[in-house]
Amino acid sequence: MPHWHPALSPPRTPGRLMSDESKNETSIETHEAPEELEISSEERASIRAQRLDRLAELREGGVNPYPYRFERSSDIGPVREEWSAIEAGTETGAVARLAGRLMLKREQGRLTFGQLRDRSGEIQLFVSAGVLGKESFAEFNQLDRGDWVGVEGEIMATKKGELSIKVTTWELLSKALRPLPDKWKGLADVDARYRQRYVDLTVNPDARRVFEVRFAAVDAIRQVLRERGYLEVETPILNLQQGGATARPFITHYNALSIDTYLRIALELPLKRLLVGGLDRVFEIGRVFRNEGIDTRHNPEFTMLESYEAFADYNDMMVLVETLVAAAAVAANGTTVVGMRGASVDLAPPWRRVSMVELIREIVGVDINPAMDLAAARAVLDGLGLEWKEHWGPGRCTHEVYDELVEPKVTEPTIVFDHPRETSPLAKPHRSDPSLVERFEVIVDGRELANAYSELNDPIEQLARFQEEAAHKAAGDPEAGDVDLDYIRALEYGMPPAGGLGIGIDRLVMILAEVESIREVILFPTLRPENSLTEDDFPPRSNT
RNA sequence: GCCUCUGUGGCCAAGUUGGUUAAGGCAGCGGACUUUUAAUCCGACGAUCGUGGGUUCGACCCCCACCGGAGGCACCA
Known part of the structure; x- marks a missing residue:
């Protein structure tokens, strides 16, 4: 048994996600770029590798990127409904605590807009450096599209009239290591859509x-x-x-x-x-x-x-x-x-209600029924170019005409x-x-x-x-x-x-x-095994 | 099981008489920006073209096999 249990770890300050040391390291890294050539270009470019590094930074800064719970005041949908009528520029004074996946992020200098989504709906996050403070604001901007976050803030409408949460505190709820597909085109590859339905559901309305x-x-x-x-x-x-x-x-x-x-x-x-x-x-x-x-x-x-x-x-x-x-x-x-x-x-x-025998007569124009002589029934199939089998009786023959020539024509x-x-x-x-x-x-x-x-x-x-x-x-x-x-x-x-x-x-x-x-219409349809996915697709963080 | 089509960076996607550096966009990275809503602008980076063979001076492109996917047929209520 481990002597330490993560559930007992002390609560941290929301928003404190990045230490000053790590920022300095980043800037030093830039200056020392020529000596960093040992990092393969592929590695540097890998989004997953970058996020693993980010994950390590968070942990070093005392932040659990996968915390346990977040107390919400409601789903997003009800907030939207309740406040849909407010005018542009309104500050309601009402505070909401919401959680969801960060679907979009638009950085705008000292102001950042986000889109937060849960199953019930989506709402804009209004994230201002002036409100959050420089540090927490910078840390919010380190979030990636696809991360799960919890926020608290005032319900307001922007100058353009977009209902938003003016975020006062926020918390990372789960870090995404893999990037979401194209924010506009979504995921188009049907194979990927079926195999990774979780991604399909996330990005394809x-x-x-x-x-x-x-x-x-x-x-x-x-x-x-x-x-x-x-x-x-x-x-x-x-x-x-x-x-x-x-x-x-x-x-x-x-x-x-x-x-x-x-x-x-x-x-x-x-x-x-x-x-x-x-x-x-x-x-x-x-x-x-x-x-x-x-x-x-x-x-x-x-x-x-x-x-x-x-x-x-x-x-x-x-x-x-x-x-x-x-x-x-x-x-x-x-x-x-x-x-x-x-x-x-x-x-x-x-x-419409119609008997099988009648419908066959109507659509195919032949008379066939389970009470007729077997030879006569076979003759009808012969006349229609349908094959019959030795053990079929007239009933099975009748059903065959229905299956082959009638059913497909009924809309x-x-x-x-x-x-x-x-x-x-x-x-x-x-x-x-x-x-x-x-x-x-x-x-x-x-x-x-x-x-x-x-x-x-x-x-x-x-x-x-x-x-x-x-x-x-x-x-x-x-x-x-x-x-x-x-x-x-x-x-x-x-x-x-x-x-x-x-x-x-x-x-x-x-x-x-x-x-x-x-x-x-099936969440996880049956597919052949995906044997191209191996543990090599999940490399640990590199030691650079 | 058979036939046709298809597989290009995390995602979308261009690329035919086979010709030299494989477009572009999104995301990501660096920078600018306090009212954006697919934000915008500037910059740098990122691909052994599903896999393995073969043909060729030269293959994303042609041939063969295999793997995955789509549609059709067959099978099947």
Whole structure:
């Protein structure tokens, strides 16, 4: 154990950041420049090296460049709001203590302007040599753009009317060793933006905007569901069996039990077990994992909302999904209207509702349905130039036409209902057509945004459907699920009739934020390893 | 996995019939300035052009391989 703890170090005077000795050293250095040639030019130019030197100076001067806390009077945003109306030249007499990152610094002789930013907003710092005193003023000017600082001072407006804090005391809260990107252009390199999201968020307002949309949308969804009596729950991410969707899973190993486990590909089965247990309205917003490719619409880990409501059916889910999406849009953007490839689309309910078979007829001009003769269904695909596989029935064929030729052409929010029974192993048979299930998808901008069923709660039928899937898996389909016998057992205790809904949160945010890549809405998207970054990029301070 | 494009100092970015010192801006450094707001002005500095090979008298530029990124296809609800 160290005998000295930094938390116990005595408080220092704010603003005393540089000793007179070090100033003298600087001036001597200039005179002795010819003898300094041993410092490599690269080293002298390195901003990081300069800042390491600065850090050492601070410590030698008794200043901790990474102190513990700073007492603030409020966030910056509220100060701006409260005092937005004051006239140019006003001195309010009110004092604020604020903290944030120093985003800009404009030195003006014996006067320096800064821009201080926290999450809530930005405010100008008015830093005058006359107010601070020569020493503290000089030390303030030693701050770098990107440093975190705390300030105290009077709220005032400059001659030009800019709301400012006339700084009387200040304190370095964290020294930045690396410089921020271009103050005007920001960070443009998308690779760097994704890998170093912290920098992206610091300097690119658009990045902040996208995530504000995301947080507001998710928040609104939670709020609507809670208002309706839904309970938010958490279910396992490590699963012993694969189920709830068709997708290739990630497999990992659990040492203590010596078993392989799957990362979940859906939330569905555990949530429906909770319906059995009497938690009659539940939802989870959680990460799911699919071991598939990365593109503008897919990330291997992404966020799903799934909600289940007892005593409801898929018609109720249609109303719910409309409500949720509209609420998310309003919370995020203040309107249900979003731009989409130049056009604008209104997400306000009600949305168009159309059956899959009808929509295929409308858009493709062919009749195909899951009840028709298999040979006839194959002939339709042949006529459309689509390929079919031996084990597909007419239902799968119908779905293929829909996926390939219909979905991409739907822009306006549309509820496409009554899917083939064959492709929906967890949905309840249609109450009036045994070839169909009570299921719908929401399509917006050619993409599937949501998926919902009247949930299958007949244990006998569910077991039969699982066995069909397991047969596919045994035949080599890595996406087919397992027979989840515990789930069947749960159903045998009785699951109430229920409607279930799943929404792809990332895709919803893409629509609301009007961005084209899923990576723009995920804080840390999956990327290949960055093997160019090594410890050599973090040299210690040189001994010159 | 395949195809196309792409990788220039901390950041933005110019640079083609391959030609000698690789523009410019921001940041940083030195100086001036008490009302700036991407402050401005003056000065000096900073790059083995993603990595490794090859072609050539000569390569940021042409060829090959590898690494990273973007888009598309395939795969995939």
